[in-house]
Amino acid sequence: MATYSARQRPRPVETESAVFAKVAALLLGILVAVLSFFSLLMWADSREARDAAAELTGATSDLAAVHNTALPLNSFAGVVPENSQELAAAHKPYDATLPPVPAGDLVKVHMTLKDLTVEIAPGVKYNTWAFDGHGAPGPVINVREGQTVEMTLTNGGSIPHSIDFHAARIAPNVAFKDVAPGDSIKFRFTASDPGVFMYHCGTKPVLAHIANGMYGAIIIQPKQALPKVDNEYVLVGSEWYL
Template identity: 55%
Template structure:
C-alpha cells in the first residue's frame, strides 16, 4: 500500500464525543493550565495546523549531523477558551516543537535562555550524554551549546532538567523527539496517516506542593483539553500510526483508541520491542509508544487515557474516519 497524506500532529484534537458516552469535565478556571499546538503535517513535521507556524528547529548540516536551536522562555498559553496558564516552555509553545532526527545522528544543540531570572537546561532522553556537562544549566539571558548522539530509535521525551525538575516540567518545559530507526519500521509501507500525541498533567500555577502531592487539575493531549482540540481525520481503510509520549510528570497513562485494537505496538518506539493485538498499553511517565491500527468503518474513534479520571480532565481527542479522509462539508 502506498503511503499518502502522511502527517504529524503536534497538538491534537478532541471535543465532546457525542454518541460515544465520553466527555470531559467543564474547565476549572480556578486552576489554569498549559497549551501547545495542533494537528498536522505533510512535509514539515515542525509546523502545526490552526496555530501560527512553529519555526523549524532541526536543520540537517551533514549526512549524520543535525543542528537544533531552541529557546527557553515564559509565555501565556491557552488550554481551553478563557483558560490560560503562564507557562515556562521551549520555543513559546507547550509542548515544545516535535523534533525528528535519524538513528545515529549527532545533534549539535544550542539553547538560548530568554528568561531574565531563572536558569534552564535541556535533557534529551534520546541521546547518550554526561548529564552534568551535556544537560548543564544555561544562565538567564545566556546561550549554551552541546553535542551528543542519538544512538537508539524511538519516541522520547525532552524536558528542562533544572532543579526542581518537577516544577520545570509541570510548568510546560517538555516535548517529544522522534528518532527514526536506521532501517525504518517493518510496517512502514502500509501506513497512510501518522500523528504525534503528547500527554501531560497540569497542576495549580507554580504550586510546588500541589505538583508533589496533589491530583492534576487537567490532563492534556498535546497541550489542550478535549474542548480545545480539533479532530484528526483518516479515511476508511487507512492504516494509522500514532507516536505517543507520556511526559507526566507524575502519572502512568493507559493509552487506548475506542473502537479498534492495536495491530502492532512498538514499546518506546523501538522496532525490536514489538507486540501484537493489544487493547491498551500502560505508558509510564517519560515513556514512549508507537501503535498501529486499521480503521475499517466511518465514524468517530475516541483516543483516550483509559484511566477515566484523566479522560474527564481533558485527555480525550477524536479521530474522525470518513470516506475520503476529509472533514464533512459545512
C-alpha cells in the same frame, strides 16, 4: 617464681586478634564518619531543594491559572464537562503531524526558552515556561539513527533552565547543566538508540519545571526504514495544575 622491678617488668605483647580488633574499630570509625558526612550532604541537598521549591512557589504565584471564575481542583478524567463542545470549538490544537527527518549527517536544533502566557481554555490563561516559544509540549524532534544532533539552547526566560535528553548518551554535567537567563549552551550527541524519548528541563526543582510546560518528544527512527504509512502523528499527554 621470677620477680621483676617496675623498671624490669616486661611490656605486655598484643596478640594478633587484639591488633585486628583495633584496626577493625579504626576502620569502622572512619566508615561511620564518612557515612555521617554524606548523610549531612544529602540532608542539606534535600533541604536546599525544598527551599528552592518553596521560593519558586512564592516567586511564581502567577504561574497559577488566571481565570474569570474559580475552578475546583478536581480531575475531569472520565467526565465530560457540560461545556465540552464550547471548549472544543474554541481550542486551537497543535498540528500533531510528525515532521520529516532532516537530510544529512548533522541535524541542528536551536531552541529559545521563553516565559509565555497560554490560553488553555476560554478565559483560562496560564503563565508557563516554554521551549522555543511553542507553549507546551515543546516542538517534536525527529531524527534518524546515526545522525549527529547539535543542540543549541538559549535562555530567553527570567530564571535558569536546562534540557535533559533521555535519548542522548552524553555526560549530563556537560550538556544538561543550568543555563542562566541570557546565556546559551551548545552540545552534540549521536542519535544511537532508535525509539521515542522525552526531553525536559532538568533544573531543580525538576517537577516544577516540567509541570509548567518544559517537556517534549524526540524520536529516533531506525536506520532501516519502517513500513510506509499514509500519515504519522505524535501525541504527548500532559496536564495543567491550576
